[in-house]
Amino acid sequence: MRGVQQQQQQQQKMGGEDVHAVGGNEGNPSGFDDVVVEVERVMGSEEREMWLDRQQDDELLDVNDASIFYGDFPPLPDFPCMSSSSSSSSTPAPVKAIACSSSASTASSSSSAASWAVLKSDADEDMERKNNGHHIHLHHHHHQNYIQNSHQQEHHGKVDGTPAALSSTASTEIPQPQDQNVMDGVDCTDVMENFGYMDLIDNNDLFDPSSIFHHDDTGLEEFQQDQQNQQQQEHDSTQQQLGQQVGAMMYSKNEDQTQEEKASDDLAMVFLEWLKTNKETVSAEDLRRVKIKKATIECAARRLGGGKEAMKQLLKLILEWVQTNHLQRRRIKESASNNQPDHPYQYSNPNNLNSSSNPNLNCNPILPSEPNSCFSQPAWVPQPAYTTDPEAAPPPLPGFTPVVGYMGDPFANGAPNVTTHHHPYQPPTDYQVLDTAQTWPPSQFALAASQYNSFADNNLHPAPLQQQPSAFPGYVNQYPYHYVPGHNNNDQRLLRLGSSATKEARKKRMARQRRFASHHRNHGHHHNNQQSQLQNQSIDQHERLVNGNCVAAAQANPGNWVYWPSVAGALASNPPPVLPGDATMVHPVDQPTMQGQTYQRQVATDRRQGWKPEKNLRFLLQKVLKQSDVGNLGRIVLPKKEAETHLPELEARDGISIAMEDIGTSRVWNMRYRFWPNNKSRMYLLENTGDFVRTNGLQEGDFIVIYSDVKCGKYLIRGVKVRQSGTKSETKRPGKSQKNHHTNSPSAAVNGSLPTPITQTVK
DNA sequence: CGCACATGCAGCTGA
DNA sequence: CAGCTGCATGTGCGA
Missing domain, CATH: 2.40.330.10 (DNA-binding pseudobarrel domain)
Known part of the structure; x- marks a missing residue:
């Protein structure tokens, strides 16, 4: 059951966020998201200087990959990841309290599992190396503990056909001569070199991650090896190569090599075309910043129909996006002449702030990795609702009015964290974790996602979470909580940038939301069946577990x-x-x-x-x-x-x-x-x-x-x-x-x- | 006539 | 023998 729910949740989660700038993403179910494709360039040691801002990010990664993950993605409290929680309820958790606590820890660890494929352009290197070529590096990082959920594994196995992929730390590195840019077990995939950072806050517009599930690590590895070989042979990679790589990367999973190559070629051509057209307006720097989760890419491709054509289309979309949005933003930003370093993560995704600063957010519902994790006991313990003795029921935690229900509130968790850490009412991490990850049913998830989207649109309207606890509408999009503007200008700027979605994007979001909603309903039934089966097997056991x-x-x-x-x-x-x-x-x-x-x-x-x-x-x-x-x-x-x-x-x-x-x-x-x-x-x-x-x-x-x-x-x-x-x-x-x-x-x-x-x- | 449900009541258990 | 458990039966409504 749980597995199913999780899967569903994850899917849903994915839906909301996939294309984020490096930073983040709320929902990448690491289960599937484990593999996040980041379009980014592997930072060579030499390049570090140039990437100070990035370095910071990297450090974050190093410190806590989980944090990255969380931070990157806006916490979607609504995410039913909990559904896993819901699933969790039905999930076998033999020992009550212990189970919860353990799960919590697991969650954190799992969260770290998020793996990223980074699309990087070698532009920098190229620039440094005489612009002789672009390399695509796929970094794939996994967390060891990532898969704790057998169901997830199963799922992966089914989808990917390579169960091990998830758990394994497959790092796909492509033509990155220098290093793999693996940090603390986190592999990054550099797909495009010289590619700038793409602020994909609104990436939702471009992709619908909903269907994303998994990735095939094996595929990545193969791809990586392939790329490496290629690199050796042709160290002087050309832009075309880059394009190919990109294509391959995008095509990466589960596709046979031949197919990948073809796709790569096609994509390369598309990419080349684009480069030719925009080389004057798009700098390597710009491209370098384009970071897209692998999962996102896959999902997007799927949504576009899958296959080579889909990938091509996707690539076009991305490039188009870069052209229209990113560059524009960048110029604005530059014109602003802000002293602050252009931190890719920050810039692209406000959530990053959170993630980096709050490692505890491991339970971010988004993390597909460990649905169970969300079941951190601490969150539950305080809940008076469950106290046997009504008398003994403790009052709601001061400053954190919403207790049980509230915890689940999508924004109870996410909002404060996402926006800033300044929120006075920011609930204890545990609560957040609990909330999001733990018990959210898929349906909520969908809503959450949709809400999240709304957030993107409305993020400019600050509203202290605490102040409208009762207003929580549940699944309705009219999410009362708006992200609180960051106290620092950067945050606000980020938010604005994020909301700079085009009308088109908005339309897409809306459509996606609708799809999610229906999707959830279907899933609900599915879960129900699953549950029934489980119960059939052993009601008693089930009860215990749930308990x-x-x-x-x-x-x-x-x-x-x-x-x-x-x-x-x-x-x-x-x-x-x-x-x-x-x-x-x-x-x-x-x-x-x-x-x-x-x-x-x-x-x-x-x-x-x-x-x-x-x-x-x-x-x-x-x-x-x-x-x-x-x-x-x-x-x-x-x-x-x-x-x-x-x-x-x-x-x-x-x-x-x-x-x-x-x-x-x-x-x-x-x-x-x-x-x-x-x-x-x-x-x-x-x-x-x-x-x-x-x-x-x-x-x-x-x-x-x-x-x-x-x-x-x-x-x-x-x-x-x-x-x-x-x-x-x-x-x-x-x-x-x-x-x-x-x-x-x-x-x-x-x-x-x-x-x-x-x-x-x-x- | 079938279904859902309210409840009557027989059988069992334990004080 | 009281209370509980579980089944059977009666009743009302809708198809």
Whole structure:
């Protein structure tokens, strides 16, 4: 399951960010992103001087490749990488707390796994060497720990056909005579020499990484060797060679050599043409700065239809982009005559700031490498929601209002980090990590990505994260959080540059976002199936594993293994339109009986009770309680259809333990979800509800609503009392007469099927 | 008529 | 014998 989710997430992630300037990228699922293709030139020792700015970056890499990765990409908190988290929920994590913590560490390590293929132009060298040729170097760096997720490996294996590729530190170096430019195990691929830095902040415009998954290390290696040989033979590489190399690089994975060569030729021609046309306006410096993740390239190529033609097209796009955007920016920048060194990373991607400075961001959801990693326990531990004893539930961390739900907030994490480190409310790293990486379901991911895109467009509107916690809209694009402008001019400049996307680019982004959204939905179903299978195998085990991921749950139910639902179920459900501006209302039917003021009141109540509207809750089902539900039987019959649709599939009649967090009290109830055979059918029940009902004073006619937290996949339950105004408590409804067929279904709720007293008050 | 669901009730367990 | 568990049956609604 997890693997699948991760994959999906990763894919999604990729979608949002791939083409970034060197810096960054949020979502490159290292799983697939492990291999990032950076179009950059391998810095020769001699060149270092010229690349002071770059050197810094390199150092960053050296220090912490993970940091690079993170930094490079804008943290997409929304990234469901968590989905892995969600997946994680279902993921086998034998030991609760430990699992989480370990995962966290893993995450960091994995994050480092990001490998970059750097497209570099040898321009510099050429320049230095008499402009005699361009070399393309592919650096591929991996992190040893990179693959911890077996699923990922599997995935890679499938895709790449070379599972080892991911894990292996394949460094593909091409004609870089001097050195491989490997830093701390991080290999960089220099594809184009003399190529400048391409600020690809808006690279999204150019490429859609969504489909990117993997790369074939083997391919890279081969390519590298090939390139090296070539280099030896023809040290005086020409521009054409460069072009070929570029082409080869772009074509690099899994393509047979012949194909690569052909592609290279074609690409070379394209490149040459372009060079001829623009040699006067484009300098080696410019080209050198063009850095594109390999994964991005691959993805983009795929999106363009794949194959040689796609690569050609892609190359054209890139060149065009360089021509139109980059140069323009560069001129502006230069004219600005800023004293600050032209730091490629900074310049290209604001995120870099973050990454470099905050190594802890290892959990960046973007990192495909380690979905699990996101499960850093620390993040969860503090969550009051899972505390068994409501009394004991600690208040939300000061200064970090959004607790559980908020953590998941896309920008809770990313925004602050991305923009600057100055944000006063920047949550602890753990939280961020947790947030993003851990539990985000794919769907969120997509949204996140889209939001991210939005960010690019809106980044100029600063808004302290903290200030709008409640506004978190969930999946909606109307992302309330805008990146906070950096305190330093550079940051702001970067942002502006990043937002300099063309209308065309914007259109593309929008289209991509739409695609992602639909993609997620599909994935959701897929996950669901996966989950089901897993459960079939061993429910108990599954429960344990899940539990392990949710430390809080474990704490809440010591000794009790509970099932933390994976997001899958939730995802499977119709994507609930999140009401903009109110995260609480995950589903329109969320509060079927509440309307207008009543609802408002409810929200207020929720907040008072510690209910965090920021949570990304997805409405699953609701049930108007019958007498038999609130009696002493301690069980509630659940609507069959909704149960089957939104709750984990039950293979055994015993069902599964399921932790239900009481939204109102944050208390976690360990309930059992099961079914009874009934006339060739099933009757689904939620057992062990007695205490919950009593605690909430629920009576017949009241209803419960079950949500799933899309971030961590846990289930939440809410008891809603329905009382006629004036009537103190007992509202015995003509129970029997009212069938709640419709009440159970969201749609029904929408239709107002729920028992809706003329005037009702939700207590 | 079939389905979903409310609940009646038999059987079992443990105090 | 109370309480719980699980099944069976009755009821209402929709196809």
